[in-house]
Amino acid sequence: MTTTLLQVEQLQAGYGRSQVLFDISLRLAPGEAITLLGRNGMGRSTTVSCLFGLLPVTRGTIHFAGTRTDNQPSHRIARMGMGLVPEGRQVFPLLTVEENLVATAQNPGNKGRWYLEEVFRFFPRLRERRRNLGTQLSGGEQQMLAIGRALMTNPSLLVLDEATEGLAPVVRTEIWSVLRTLKEEGLAMIVIDKNLAALMKLADRHYIIEKGVTVWNGDSAALRANETLISRYLGV
Known part of the structure; x- marks a missing residue:
């Protein structure tokens, strides 16, 4: 059994002539939770786009579940077991909650850990709103739907870009x-x-990205103890 689920080495990428990522390296073990930290515009979301084949990699490698995936088509990467909860949620506005979930199902019926009824058990509010369109949901309900939709692909890795942005405190x-x-x-x-x-309570390890470069990684205790690091790279 492999001890590494995801391995990213010296990743470089950009948009047109504008290079955004210069040296992103990270590692993730099965069952582990990590974070990508940094100020806005430092390359976190661009890294996610590369992981899912949504942006071409110009240099470096990505291996997922023992297979090299950099520059593979996004649908193949998704079928390998990566699930994405994108920034802004991006639910299908004119589909119902149930249709949003079924549209992404990797294993129809009740095959796999996640299927329709299991998602509804996990998110009772989605069951209540199952006939509502995406446009008729609150921001929190849309985020639950986005997570449920990603779970319906039965992933071994779930990636959340801005997990709670714009949501009410209770949500x-x-x-x-x-x-x-x-x-x-x-x-x-x-x-x-x-x-x-919240991230330090949830995650096992953290990676700080500054101007497209991985500048630090470590566990929550090490990050919490380093106020200078937090102020330099994460302070506003």
Whole structure:
């Protein structure tokens, strides 16, 4: 059994002539939760785009579950077991909650850990709103739907880009509780968010990205103890 689920080495990428990533390296073990930390515009979301084949990699490598995936088509990467909860949620606005979930199902029926009824048990509010369109949901409900939609792909790695951005405090608390439960169940995660305190409670390790370069990585205790590091790279 492999001890590494995801390995990213010296990743470089950009948009047109504008290079954004210069040297991103990270590692994730099965069942582990890590974060990508940094100020806005430092390359966190660009890294996620590369992981999912949404942006070409110009140099470096990505290996997922023992297979090299850099520059593979995004649909192949998703089928390998990566699930994405994108920034802004991006639910299908004119599909119902149920249709949003079924549209992404990797294993129809009740095959695999996650299927429709299991997602509804996990998110009772989605069951209540199952006939509502995406446009008829609150921001928190849309985020639950985005997580449920990603879980319906039955991933071994769940990636959340801005996990609680724009949500009310009570909904944020619910989302963090959901993520802790998923981690306890052994689902590997990469989480991007601005709530450093919540991230340090959830994640095993953290990676700080500054101007497209991985400048630090370590566990929550090491990060919490280094106020200079937090102020330099994460302070506003």
